[in-house]
Amino acid sequence: MRSNSSLTSKVYIKMSGQIKAAVLTGSTEKNQLTEVKDIPFPKIHDDQILIKAVSYAANPTDWKHAVSDWGNKGNISGSDVSGVVEQVGSKVTGYSKGDVVSTFLHGNYYQNRGAFSEYVIADPDTTIKYNIEKFRNEPLSVGNHKFGPIDSYEGAASVTLGLVTVALSFAHNLHISTDRNANASKYILIWSGSTATGFLAIQVAKLVYGLNVITTASKKNHDVLKSIGADHVLDYKDKDVVEQIKKIGGENITYALDTFSTQESLQSVYDATENTKDVVIDNLLFLNENSIKTNPSRNVKFTQTLVYLVMEDQKLGNMFIPTNEELKKDYREFWHKALPPHIKDIKHNNLKVLEPGFKSVNPALELLREDKVTGEKIVFRASSD
Structure with a gap:
């Protein structure tokens, strides 16, 4: 009984307190485009869903926003994320808590929503739902992986913007x-x-x-x-x-x-x-x-x-x-x-998997800014902490 109460308490604190996200610093210096900050737990509208992030993908648009006047200091970085549905707005149909999804959003543009966050506000119109039975739970190892069916959170994170x-x-x-x-x-x-x-x-x-x-x-x-x-x-x-x-x-x-x-x-x-x-x-x-x-x-x-x-x-x-x-x-x-x-028939591109956690955001953006990655999508898991 005490264990259940403790778990409920922890969930409540997380859902009503602070979460971590990688936000734009306003700097254009190498490896300083983002920093990890505590932000308020996001609140969805009736026509939105909330995703607990599992994996992220980096895109050229992320660093381009960071170094231009398209993105401002404090905006949450990231445009591609996969994870599990945590909340469903009252006007949303076709999604339920626990669904495995990936979503694309206009990252680097808002201070209350972006992909590189522990929890992400998503729109059904840019979200994909997957067959959870065909999904592997274990993370892909750090390194390079060949193209293949979308059966991992890393693969799912890599396709939505495209x-x-x-x-x-x-x-x-x-x-x-x-x-x-x-x-x-x-x-x-x-x-x-x-x-x-x-x-x-x-x-x-x-x-x-x-x-x-x-x-x-x-x-x-x-x-x-x-x-x-x-x-x-x-x-x-x-x-x-x-x-x-x-x-x-x-x-x-x-x-x-x-x-x-x-x-x-x-x-x-x-x-x-x-x-x-x-x-x-x-x-x-x-x-x-x-x-x-x-x-x-x-x-x-x-x-x-x-x-x-x-x-x-x-x-x-x-x-x-x-x-x-x-x-x-x-x-x-x-x-x-x-x-x-x-x-179910679409294959993701080759993947370059970085270390888990937001510590990989800046290295990912620099690889893209320096045009050092071709024919691959850069992905990384959420921190296990």
């Missing part, structure tokens, strides 16, 4: 039909398939849409990308890579996603789709037809995916970018209906 990005790109910006028969003869060009987003985009394009997938990558990644669904993988370093793509796709490259998103890569994507009468080209930065050399006689639509718009209007520095209901509708339709049946 899947939300792909969902918004495919369902709204590219407006791809989910009619697999209609897509049977169509191609999508995914430039840089070994990136975190590209790796997932290949799988979604094949599993959900049934598209023919052309992608680019260094030769060492060709076999891996073919194993997850790419029909054609070309070396982006080849001088004639654009001509190779045109020969394969002909006039049927209806969609393109540039996950590398530089002027050079966008120019290559544009040139490779030259034979298609009507094509939509998406990228993950703010590039458009004015960023490259174009032919005014071609009918090409350029779009830009800013993943945070699935949540709300965005103010990034001096830029104000509004969202809209059509965007949210297209995204939610895909996220809640088209994607869930395929989660």
Whole structure:
């Protein structure tokens, strides 16, 4: 009896007191982007859920917020986390206490919510629920792990931002039909398939849409990308890579996603789709037809995916970018209906597992800032303390 009372008391103190989180310091110095602080225990709204964090993933957006005016001192860092549902808002359906989930949120942006926290406020619209029977409880060992099915908290933490990005790109910006028969003869060009987003985009394009997938990558990644669904993988370093793509796709490259998103890569994507009468080209930065050399006689639509718009209007520095209901509708339709049946078949990318605890946040962000990690997602477990 005393043991149960003691446990209840500890839970109550945790749920009503302070928790630890990695927050932005306001510094841009190496290994000083974040620090561990005590923050109030988060309170959810009726349309939110609360997650007890088990594993985290680091993303380039985390360090970019930290060194720009997108993120302010005291904001909770981190955008990707997996864990167990602790609380469910009264207006939320489809989730229960104890569910294994991963979620993406606009980290580094708020002082009361971010992924690198012991408990995390999550929105159902950016959360994935997993089959707990197929999940392993033991942590992955520190070091490198190959791509594979999402059966660990580390793997789950690594995919959510990427899947939300792909969902918004495919369902709204590219407006791809989910009619697999209609897509049977169509191609999508995914430039840089070994990136975190590209790796997932290949799988979604094949599993959900049934598209023919052309992608680019260094030769060492060709076999891996073919194993997850790419029909054609070309070396982006080849001088004639654009001509190779045109020969394969002909006039049927209806969609393109540039996950590398530089002027050079966008120019290559544009040139490779030259034979298609009507094509939509998406990228993950703010590039458009004015960023490259174009032919005014071609009918090409350029779009830009800013993943945070699935949540709300965005103010990034001096830029104000509004969202809209059509965007949210297209995204939610895909996220809640088209994607869930395929989660069991999606594989996470290679993982680089760091030491558990928030002590790994700064090293993770520095690895990304210095561009020392390619073809891997950096993940780490919550502290066991």
